[in-house]
Amino acid sequence: MTRDAALFDLDGVLLDSAEAVRVTLAAVATCALGRRVTPEDLPPDAVRRPRCDVLALLDVADPDDACDRWWDGASAAHPVGLFPGVLSGVLALRAQGAAVGAVTVQDPHRLRWLLPPxxxxxxxxxxxxxxxxxxxxxxxLHLALSRLDVPAERALFVGDSPTDMTAARAAGVVALGAVWGWHPAAALRAAGADHLLSGPTSIGPSLMRHLPLIDSA
Structure with a gap:
């Protein structure tokens, strides 16, 4: 029997990492500029922008080099937790028999300190x-489903950005927008979200009701 799969973005969906990103951006800017930069000095939408764009706005001359030098150290120093209800929701999905995975733009070595054991x-x-x-x-998403041996029509992806919704639609999976994340509901809807989820406690067996009904006869 083919099982279902629930795939998730990490930052802003499972990981409550917005403050950690802002602190990391400020720390990298501080190192690059030689003067103290605080999270309050960042633009309000800093977590939605590419990190190099934010650093350039702060007058960092070579944002790529600054990130290469200081991002990992600054990031590892600030703890990241899970949104409330995430762990119990993932446990419930697995108990129901669903495969659970993550598709992230993070580099794999950073998961050692970002992803709680x-x-x-x-x-x-x-x-x-x-x-x-x-x-x-x-x-x-295609790679994750291939490794899980789950067809796209039996999978969903929960993300918090327009790019997440675009990827899900292109992969042929149900696109669920996490409105507790970094981007507003209107942006997720405009990017093609099939449904919007109101909070991290939405993670659990009820997610799978968004999958299309398939006649197995």
């Missing part, structure tokens, strides 16, 4: 930017 051990597959072209390309 309690969640990591529950994920059947994790696809990073080094495994496949990053979203909005659908390749990472």
């Amino acid at each position: 309690a969640l990591s051990e529950l994920l059947d597959v994790v696809v990073t930017r080094q495994d496949a072209p990053p979203k909005p390309a659908p390749d990472g």
Whole structure:
């Protein structure tokens, strides 16, 4: 019997990492500029922008080099937790028989400090930017489903960005928008979200009701 799969983005969906990203951006800017930069100095939408764009706005001359030098150290120093209800929701999905995985633009080595062990051990597959072209390309979702041996019509993807919704639609899976994440509901809807989820407690067996009914006869 073919099982179902629930795939998730990490940052802003499972991981409550917005503050950690803002602190990391400020720390990298501080190192690059030689003066103190605080999270309050960042633009309000800093977590939605590419990190190099934010650093350029702060007058960092070579954002790529600054990230290469200081991002990992600054990121690892700030703890990241799970949104409330995530762990119990993932456990419930697995108890129901669904495969559970993550598709993220994070580099794999950063998952050592970003991904809590309690969640990591529950994920059947994790696809990073080094495994496949990053979203909005659908390749990472295709790879995750291939590793799980689950067809696209039996899978859904929960993301919090327009690129997540674009990738899900291109991969042929149900696109679920997480409105507790980094992007507003209107942006997720405009990018093609099939449904919007109101909070992280939406993660659980009820997610699978969004899959299309398939006649197995």
